[in-house]
Amino acid sequence: MKNNINISGLSEYVHEVLDCPTQAKVNYGVEVDWLSGTKTKATVKNMNLGDQKLVRNFTFEIDEPNQLLGLNTNPTPQEYLMAGVAGCMAVTFVAGATLLGITIESLKIEIEGQLDLCGFLGLESTQPTGFKEFTCNIHVNGNGTKEQYEVLRNRVMNHSPNFSSLVSGVKMNPEIIIKT
Amino acid sequence: MDIKDDTWFKDLKRKRVSGPEINGNSYRNYGESTKCVHAGQYDDPNTNAIGTPIFQNSTFYLNDSVYKAIEEGSTRDSFIYSRYGNPSQWAVQEKISSIENAESSIVFSSGMAAISSTILALIEKGAHIVTSRDLYGGTYNLLYEDLQKYGISVSFVDMTNIKEIEESINPKTKLLYFESLSNPLLKFAPIPSLVKLAKENGCRLVIDNTFLTPYNLKVLDLGVDIVINSATKYLGGHSDLIAGTISGSRKLIDQIWPQMLKNGGSLDPHACFLLERSLKTLSLRMRTHNDNALELAHFFQNREEIKKVYYPGMDSHPQYDLINHLTDGKFSGMISFEIIGGDKMALRLLKELKLAKEATSLGGVESLISLPFNTSQASLTKNQKKSIGINEGLIRLSVGIEDIEDLKYDFEQAFNKIFNNN
Numbered sequence: 001m002k003n004n005i006n007i008s009g010l011s012e013y014v015h016e017v018l019d020c021p022t023q024a025k026v027n028y029g030v031e032v033d034w035l036s037g038t039k040t041k042a043t044v045k046n047m048n049l050g051d052q053k054l055v056r057n058f059t060f061e062i063d064e065p066n067q068l069l070g071l072n073t074n075p076t077p078q079e080y081l082m083a084g085v086a087g088c089m090a091v092t093f094v095a096g097a098t099l100l101g102i103t104i105e106s107l108k109i110e111i112e113g114q115l116d117l118c119g120f121l122g123l124e125s126t127q128p129t130g131f132k133e134f135t136c137n138i139h140v141n142g143n144g145t146k147e148q149y150e151v152l153r154n155r156v157m158n159h160s161p162n163f164s165s166l167v168s169g170v171k172m173n174p175e176i177i178i179k180t
Numbered sequence: 181m182d183i184k185d186d187t188w189f190k191d192l193k194r195k196r197v198s199g200p201e202i203n204g205n206s207y208r209n210y211g212e213s214t215k216c217v218h219a220g221q222y223d224d225p226n227t228n229a230i231g232t233p234i235f236q237n238s239t240f241y242l243n244d245s246v247y248k249a250i251e252e253g254s255t256r257d258s259f260i261y262s263r264y265g266n267p268s269q270w271a272v273q274e275k276i277s278s279i280e281n282a283e284s285s286i287v288f289s290s291g292m293a294a295i296s297s298t299i300l301a302l303i304e305k306g307a308h309i310v311t312s313r314d315l316y317g318g319t320y321n322l323l324y325e326d327l328q329k330y331g332i333s334v335s336f337v338d339m340t341n342i343k344e345i346e347e348s349i350n351p352k353t354k355l356l357y358f359e360s361l362s363n364p365l366l367k368f369a370p371i372p373s374l375v376k377l378a379k380e381n382g383c384r385l386v387i388d389n390t391f392l393t394p395y396n397l398k399v400l401d402l403g404v405d406i407v408i409n410s411a412t413k414y415l416g417g418h419s420d421l422i423a424g425t426i427s428g429s430r431k432l433i434d435q436i437w438p439q440m441l442k443n444g445g446s447l448d449p450h451a452c453f454l455l456e457r458s459l460k461t462l463s464l465r466m467r468t469h470n471d472n473a474l475e476l477a478h479f480f481q482n483r484e485e486i487k488k489v490y491y492p493g494m495d496s497h498p499q500y501d502l503i504n505h506l507t508d509g510k511f512s513g514m515i516s517f518e519i520i521g522g523d524k525m526a527l528r529l530l531k532e533l534k535l536a537k538e539a540t541s542l543g544g545v546e547s548l549i550s551l552p553f554n555t556s557q558a559s560l561t562k563n564q565k566k567s568i569g570i571n572e573g574l575i576r577l578s579v580g581i582e583d584i585e586d587l588k589y590d591f592e593q594a595f596n597k598i599f600n601n602n
């Protein structure tokens with residue numbers, strides 16, 4: 001299979017969704033438990049894909065560097081956020097390349113960004129609390145043309161779910177549930 | 181750029197279709213016997229020979245369309261290599277799909293190959309399976325010895341107790357796995373309730389329908405996701421073949437197919453020929469198995485040498501009404517019964533029978549008879565046997581298609597011999 005992407009299967013899925021739009025609905029969830037200090041542990045919840053339950057059995061830990069009160073045992077929440085976006089962009093890019101008949105030899109997506117911790121610290125600042133901007137480089141090697149890769153970049157910006165969540169924003173309103 | 185500027189996945193053309201089919205002869209709208217005879221058969225257009233040839237080849241010429249299939253991932257629809265697919269497999273698979281009312285089927289080199297590939301393909305890391313305590317030994321061993329070893333948890337429950345089944349389902353439960361009729365006590369899996377539970381919990385329901393066969397009950401029509409048969413039994417029907425089948429939606433069977441490629445266990449073309457040929461008489465044979473077993477069960481019921489008869493077609497069976505309703509009075513050819521005098525008398529009976537052959541397995545044209553205590557349930561302790569209801573003197577009979585009067589006479593003379601000489 002080109003790029004190890006099953007484009008026939010993807011095509012069949014497109015038509016399955018056309019026949020039955022609920023097959024496109026995917027539910028995700030994570031739970032993050034505080035361990036101690038800056039350390040937390042994420043457990044992935046079951047996914048639902050259409051009418052199907054997908055059992056997920058994955059956990060990972062999150063930490064902060066020593067300089068930010070942590071033990072530096074694991075990536076930070078910011079790094080997971082960036083990796084989640086880059087991973088999603090990579091899938092979208094490679095599947096799209098396969099659609100165009102391009103064989104990818106290598107692909108690396110680089111994301112960087114600067115936080116101004118004044119927001120976190122509550123200090124007076126003109127800067128937002130979150131990232132204002134990510135820079136992103138897509139390093140690609142394959143038999144596509146520059147033009148095609150530019151088209152793919154635009155497709156990723158339109159069709160990558162995590163890219164889209166990040167740039168369009170996701171509504172979120174945490175509720176407090178007191179454990180007794 | 182040679183592509184329309186907004187071309188994306190939505191513009192892909194390939195749709196999922198049933199099959200793969202060698203020439204689309206499914207006979208969907210015909211009766212059972214017609215499907216058995218005709219569906220799937222590939223008549224060679226070059227020679228006009230009637231009947232699917234045995235395509236005894238391991239590999240096929242490569243060409244542009246095959247390379248394209250490899251590139252796009254649609255290899256299940258091409259002939260490339262006989263583990264992936266072979267015309268002899270496709271023909272018999274199409275017949276099986278027709279008989280099961282399925283979109284797609286795969287034939288395997290044994291029932292266990294079908295079972296292991298299906299279960300491995302449908303579970304995920306950390307998943308949980310709910311199944312029966314009364315399970316064919318090979319399946320039990322796979323679940324108990326191997327899957328637990330790899331971190332898959334399995335609950336073994338009373339297959340007739342829907343409340344216990346429901347209570348054993350948890351958020352990690354991915355698969356409900358049951359046999360429609362159990363060995364040797366012929367307990368029935370309450371399939372409509374299981375379908376409902378599977379839907380409510382987002383699980384897949386897999387039914388091993390070996391003891392009933394699609395002639396007696398089409399479990400896919402009831403909403404079961406995958407049906408499995410050990411085709412070694414009734415589908416093969418002549419005790420001369422080891423094979424297995426799975427059938428279901430094209431989507432799910434496509435999910436299991438890559439597992440078959442990895443596990444191995446594809447069916448050899450010559451065995452495909454035997455299976456396809458056998459299936460032509462499936463209806464004919466099952467009618468006789470059903471009739472003979474029903475009559476023999478009543479014959480046993482009236483014999484004073486016999487303490488208890490287990491047969492789904494008798495109203496003494498606790499689930500008679502449900503089975504009768506679902507199968508429309510077709511109960512298959514398996515009977516179990518307890519003889520007075522325990523295992524000792526059971527062993528003597530087997531020696532005195534002239535027609536029923538003392539052998540394990542089932543579903544052949546000849547009657548086969550065996551004792552669970554020293555065959556299928558030999559590894560269980562006395563207490564384990566008791567807990568699933570296997571008592572002293574239990575005999576399992578696979579009723580063949582011999583003349584019923586001969587079968588009755590055979591048992592009559594054997595009973596007379598062992599009880600008069602006591």
Ligand SMILES: Cc1ncc(COP(=O)(O)O)c(C=O)c1O
Nearest residue numbers: 290291292316388390410412423
């Ligand atoms: C109910 C049932 N399922 C599966 C199997 C396994 O089938 P095979 O022997 O073809 O591997 C058997 C075989 O004895 C069986 O009785």
